Amino acid sequence: MTRTTLTALLLGTSILGTAGSAFAQDKTITIESWRNDDLPIWQEKLIPAFEAKNPGIKVVFAPSAPTEYNAALNAKLDAGSAGDLITCRPFDASLELFNKGQLASLNDLPGMENFSDVAKSAWQTDDGATTFCVPMASVIHGFIYNKDAFDQLGIAVPATEAEFFAALDKIKEDGTYIPMAMGTKDLWEAATMGYQNIGPNYWKGEEGRLALLKGEQKLTDPQWVEPFAALAKWKPYLGDGFEAQSYPDSQNLFTLGRAAIFPAGSWEISVFNPQAQFKMGAFPPPVKNAGDTCYISDHNDIGIGLNAKSANADAAKTFLTWVASPEFATIYANALPGFFSLSNTPVQMEDPLAQEFVSWREKCKSTIRSTYQILSRGTPNLENETWVKSANVINGTETPEAAAAELQKGLDSWFKPAK
Amino acid sequence: MAGEFAQQKKPIRWHIAVFLAPAVLVYTAVMIIPLFGTLQLSLFNAENQQRFFVGLDNFRKLFGDPRWSASFWNALWNNTWFFIIHMLVQNPIGIGLAALLSSPKLRFSAFYRTAIFIPTILSFVIVGFAWKLILSPLWGVAPNLLDLVGLKSLFTPWLGKEEYALTTLGLISVWQFVGIPMMLIYAALLSIPDEVIEAAEMDGITGMAQFWKIKLPLILPSIGIISILTFVGNFNAFDLIYSAQGALAGPNYSTDILGTFLYRTFFGFQLQTGDPYMGSAIASMMFLIILTGVCIYLFTIQTRLRRYQF
Numbered sequence: 137m138t139r140t141t142l143t144a145l146l147l148g149t150s151i152l153g154t155a156g157s158a159f160a161q162d163k164t165i166t167i168e169s170w171r172n173d174d175l176p177i178w179q180e181k182l183i184p185a186f187e188a189k190n191p192g193i194k195v196v197f198a199p200s201a202p203t204e205y206n207a208a209l210n211a212k213l214d215a216g217s218a219g220d221l222i223t224c225r226p227f228d229a230s231l232e233l234f235n236k237g238q239l240a241s242l243n244d245l246p247g248m249e250n251f252s253d254v255a256k257s258a259w260q261t262d263d264g265a266t267t268f269c270v271p272m273a274s275v276i277h278g279f280i281y282n283k284d285a286f287d288q289l290g291i292a293v294p295a296t297e298a299e300f301f302a303a304l305d306k307i308k309e310d311g312t313y314i315p316m317a318m319g320t321k322d323l324w325e326a327a328t329m330g331y332q333n334i335g336p337n338y339w340k341g342e343e344g345r346l347a348l349l350k351g352e353q354k355l356t357d358p359q360w361v362e363p364f365a366a367l368a369k370w371k372p373y374l375g376d377g378f379e380a381q382s383y384p385d386s387q388n389l390f391t392l393g394r395a396a397i398f399p400a401g402s403w404e405i406s407v408f409n410p411q412a413q414f415k416m417g418a419f420p421p422p423v424k425n426a427g428d429t430c431y432i433s434d435h436n437d438i439g440i441g442l443n444a445k446s447a448n449a450d451a452a453k454t455f456l457t458w459v460a461s462p463e464f465a466t467i468y469a470n471a472l473p474g475f476f477s478l479s480n481t482p483v484q485m486e487d488p489l490a491q492e493f494v495s496w497r498e499k500c501k502s503t504i505r506s507t508y509q510i511l512s513r514g515t516p517n518l519e520n521e522t523w524v525k526s527a528n529v530i531n532g533t534e535t536p537e538a539a540a541a542e543l544q545k546g547l548d549s550w551f552k553p554a555k
Numbered sequence: 556m557a558g559e560f561a562q563q564k565k566p567i568r569w570h571i572a573v574f575l576a577p578a579v580l581v582y583t584a585v586m587i588i589p590l591f592g593t594l595q596l597s598l599f600n601a602e603n604q605q606r607f608f609v610g611l612d613n614f615r616k617l618f619g620d621p622r623w624s625a626s627f628w629n630a631l632w633n634n635t636w637f638f639i640i641h642m643l644v645q646n647p648i649g650i651g652l653a654a655l656l657s658s659p660k661l662r663f664s665a666f667y668r669t670a671i672f673i674p675t676i677l678s679f680v681i682v683g684f685a686w687k688l689i690l691s692p693l694w695g696v697a698p699n700l701l702d703l704v705g706l707k708s709l710f711t712p713w714l715g716k717e718e719y720a721l722t723t724l725g726l727i728s729v730w731q732f733v734g735i736p737m738m739l740i741y742a743a744l745l746s747i748p749d750e751v752i753e754a755a756e757m758d759g760i761t762g763m764a765q766f767w768k769i770k771l772p773l774i775l776p777s778i779g780i781i782s783i784l785t786f787v788g789n790f791n792a793f794d795l796i797y798s799a800q801g802a803l804a805g806p807n808y809s810t811d812i813l814g815t816f817l818y819r820t821f822f823g824f825q826l827q828t829g830d831p832y833m834g835s836a837i838a839s840m841m842f843l844i845i846l847t848g849v850c851i852y853l854f855t856i857q858t859r860l861r862r863y864q865f
Contacts, residue, residue, distance in 0.1 A: 321715050323805045377692020379715025517827035
């Protein structure tokens with residue numbers, strides 16, 4: 137099948153759904169996804185690699201816009217016109233699909249043994265008994281820095297909190313660079329790149345997160361308030377007018393070489409690489425005291441599951457097993473540096489920045505974002521509230537203690553931990 | 556006579572129904588049915604995908620639960636402030652511009668009229684994005700322009716400060732929509748017959764006094780209409796806040812108005828899943844607020860407005 141007919145089929149399937157298989161001799165399976173940025177990678181690398189090994193199965197990658205994906209997918213699933221394979225958002229969005237019987241259980245899928253429990257946690261029932269998506273990729277938080285700037289100012293990569301603030305002070309004193317590129321306008325930057333980035337070192341990763349789920353810890357405990365206190369100290373190091381600085385503004389400030397440090401998620405790597413004209417490095421969130429165990433947020437972001445009503449379930453399962461294989465992991469992780477495979481088998485990656493990020497998995501303990509599992513099920517929504525509160529704390533309009541108290545109060549209003 | 560009259564029954568005037576039908580059908584399908592659907596939905600709730608009737612529980616929650624009611628009153632007050640800005644800034648400026656434009660001595664008035672009206676036809680997304688860029692502390696022209704006149708110290712990241720953000724957005728919206736009151740008043744001013752103006756001039760009323768004593772009373776009904784249009788428009792507003800500040804209407808919900816509050820609740824946002832039942836309750840409240848406002852206007856103000864027939 138040539139590229140043009142593939143495109144035509146892609147268009148066709150988006151209208152006709154799985155009817156495409158009626159006129160194709162081979163079995164055709166369609167993937168629903170929100171990653172429309174990844175279309176060339178699927179068409180040029182992943183799908184040919186799979187089809188070469190599995191003659192008789194044709195794969196069509198049919199993405200929709202990220203903001204429309206959840207709504208469009210739900211509508212298609214309800215109408216029975218969704219593709220065979222469903223790209224899974226982490227946690228509750230996918231869990232709801234499984235509970236509605238729209239995603240099939242993948243417990244007996246060959247290849248699932250390649251993933252750890254933490255990797256699968258985003259696509260499991262609350263009791264962990266059933267997994268319904270194959271974990272594809274995670275993103276890791278840390279700080280990306282301008283290596284040239286650090287060399288020029290003679291700053292060593294900070295490992296502890298004290299060194300971190302000393303470095304920021306030095307950059308600020310010198311005045312050539314804005315010490316840190318972050319704004320609070322879009323709110324989520326403050327929470328995701330701030331609170332969830334540095335937090336795990338304070339609440340000890342999974343230990344704190346699970347204790348919170350069990351109700352043994354509260355957001356008002358010191359280990360949950362301290363990250364807010366650290367964030368409050370960031371304010372003087374952010375650029376002028378950071379209150380109205382949006383996320384693309386921050387990205388541009390950094391890639392234009394005007395800022396020295398960018399609190400980041402690893403997905404920035406593929407964005408920054410072609411844009412930045414200087415050398416970049418990365419360091420994990422600094423620990424409190426030298427020698428402390430470090431914790432990183434290694435957040436499950438993308439999985440892929442099977443539409444329970446798929447007409448080509450066998451072909452789709454073959455594909456899922458392939459997704460669970462090291463071969464897929466290697467192609468995917470290299471095509472999209474910054475989206476790291478969740479497979480237990482280590483993956484060889486070319487990109488030095490991506491290598492740096494993933495190397496932290498060896499020396500630090502991984503956790504996922506504290507607000508994602510279960511805790512954002514009710515109203516008020518803990519994740520969204522954390523966005524607002526983190527921005528407030530950095531803006532200096534609310535104290536860390538008050539912010540944490542408000543969050544806990546909101547959580548208490550609906551969350552009853554299982555004792 | 557009487558019997559003859561009864562026999563001459565008026566024929567049923569089918570053409571009225573036929574001509575009204577398209578508008579009535581379309582309006583019913585896209586406005587009236589959804590409206591009652593929303594009102595009905597606000598009386599329901601769902602658990603385990605089972606919908607059941609809960610009476611006024613959603614409203615009880617909206618006003619009784621401290622968090623819901625805090626969000627609601629915050630949004631309502633912000634919305635009221637948004638409306639106040641429009642009434643105090645947009646409408647007086649619109650009237651002033653219309654008065655200037657209708658002056659026969661003004662040259663290029665067609666150009667001014669068009670230029671001032673153009674923002675109104677722009678999309679909210681463009682307006683929100685353009686102003687976000689203009690006011691950006693990093694790349695915006697606002698800090699540079701203020702610097703040119705030596706007022707750089709006055710610049711703050713307005714859209715990022717709790718105390719300024721809503722007022723700033725209100726003024727952006729005024730900038731966008733000032734053309735509407737201007738056009739309506741301009742039309743009203745043009746419809747004042749020359750005889751009235753001439754009679755006023757004969758009596759020695761000219762210039763500003765003529766505007767206050769003759770023209771303004773004659774355009775009061777139009778000002779009433781504009782006020783009610785502003786009211787309905789503001790309490791239904793959503794787009795500008797959403798495109799400039801996002802669905803969370805930051806910083807710290809300081810720009811949250813009923814429209815964004817409804818959107819977040821009904822459709823959900825990020826990890827928050829949508830709650831159509833509470834969303835409908837908010838939508839119903841918005842409908843009631845607007846209905847009350849319009850009724851107050853219709854029954855107390857409009858009936859007292861004197862109309863002049865020429």
